[in-house]
Amino acid sequence: MLTAHPGIDKIAFTGSIATGKKIMEACSKTLKRVTLELGGNDVSIVLPDVNIQQVAPEVVLGALQNSGQVCIATKRVLIHQDIYRPFVDAMVAFTKYLKPGSPEDPQTGLGPVQNKMQYDRVMGFVDDCRNNGYTFATGDQTVKQGKGYFIQPTIIDNPPTESRIVQEEPFGMIFTHYL
Numbered sequence: 397m398l399t400a401h402p403g404i405d406k407i408a409f410t411g412s413i414a415t416g417k418k419i420m421e422a423c424s425k426t427l428k429r430v431t432l433e434l435g436g437n438d439v440s441i442v443l444p445d446v447n448i449q450q451v452a453p454e455v456v457l458g459a460l461q462n463s464g465q466v467c468i469a470t471k472r473v474l475i476h477q478d479i480y481r482p483f484v485d486a487m488v489a490f491t492k493y494l495k496p497g498s499p500e501d502p503q504t505g506l507g508p509v510q511n512k513m514q515y516d517r518v519m520g521f522v523d524d525c526r527n528n529g530y531t532f533a534t535g536d537q538t539v540k541q542g543k544g545y546f547i548q549p550t551i552i553d554n555p556p557t558e559s560r561i562v563q564e565e566p567f568g569m570i571f572t573h574y575l
Contacts, residue, residue, distance in 0.1 A: 399423050406430070410467055433467060435565045440470045444478040452486030459571040460494065460549055463507050465514070471565060473573040480575050487551060487573070488534045496546040496569070508544030509568050515545035518568030521561050522550055525570075530555045535570070 398404055399422035406429040409419050416434040423430045440455050459470040475483050494505035509515045525532070535550025550570040555561050561572055 399428065400426065402426075404428065409433070436467050437471050437563075437565055438468055439472040439474055442473060442475045442479070442483055444476040446479070446483075448479060448483050448486050452483055453490040456487050456490045456494070456549075460491075460506060460569055463496075463509055463547075464518075464549075464569040464571070465510055465567055469567075469571075471571050472562065473571065475573055475575065477575055484533055484551075484553070484573060491534050491549045491551060494549055496548060498544065506549065506569065508546050510545075512545060514568060515547065518547055518566055518570055521564075521566045521568070521570050522547075524560050525550075525552050525555065528555075528559065530559065530561070533573070 399407055399419060407419060407423055408431040409416060410433040413435045416432045420430055420432065440458060442451065442455065455470060455473055459473070461469055473487070495503055496506045496508070497504040499507050509518055522535075531553035533551040533553040535548045547569045552561055552570065552572045554574050555572055561570065
C-alpha cells in the first residue's frame with residue numbers, strides 16, 4: 397500500500413532480497429525513489445596485533461547481538477594466520493558461555509530467534525553445513541528451552557567461499573571464520 401500511495405515520494409527498506417525485489421517492482425510503476433539495504437554479509441577482520449582475550453568476545457557479540465538478527469551483525473570473521481588458532485579458541489570459549497534461553501532467566505545470554513520461519517532458515521544453514529561436511533567450531537543443535545525458538549550459537553570453521561553459509565545472510569546465531 398505504501399508503494400502505491402500517491403502522497404509518498406520515496407521508500408527506504410532494510411530486509412531480505414526477496415522482499416526488496418517486490419518493493420522495487422512495485423515502486424517502478426510510479427517511479428518512486430527507492431533505497432534498499434538487502435542481505436548484508438558483514439565481515440570482521442582480525443589482525444595479529446589484537447588483544448585476543450579482549451577482542452574475541454567483542455567479535456562474538458558483534459555476530460550474536462540480538463540473537464544474530466541485526467542487519468549489521470558480523471557474518472564472517474577473517475583472522476590473520478599468526479593468531480588464527482588462539483583467536484578461534486577464544487571465540488569458541490566465549491560462545492559456550494552465552495547460554496540461550498528465556499529472558500526471564502538471569503543466566504540467559506541470548507534470546508530466541510524471532511519466529512518459526514527464521515528458526516527454520518537458520519537451521520537450514522546448520523543442516524547445509526552438516527550435510528556438506530563443514531567443521532563446526534561450536535554449536536550445531538537446537539536448544540530445548542521453554543517457549544521460543546532457541547538455537548545454540550554456531551561457528552563454522554573455514555567453509556568454502558562458494559558455500560551457502562558464506563554467500564547468503566543467515567540472520568541468526570550462526571557465523572563463519574577463516575584463515
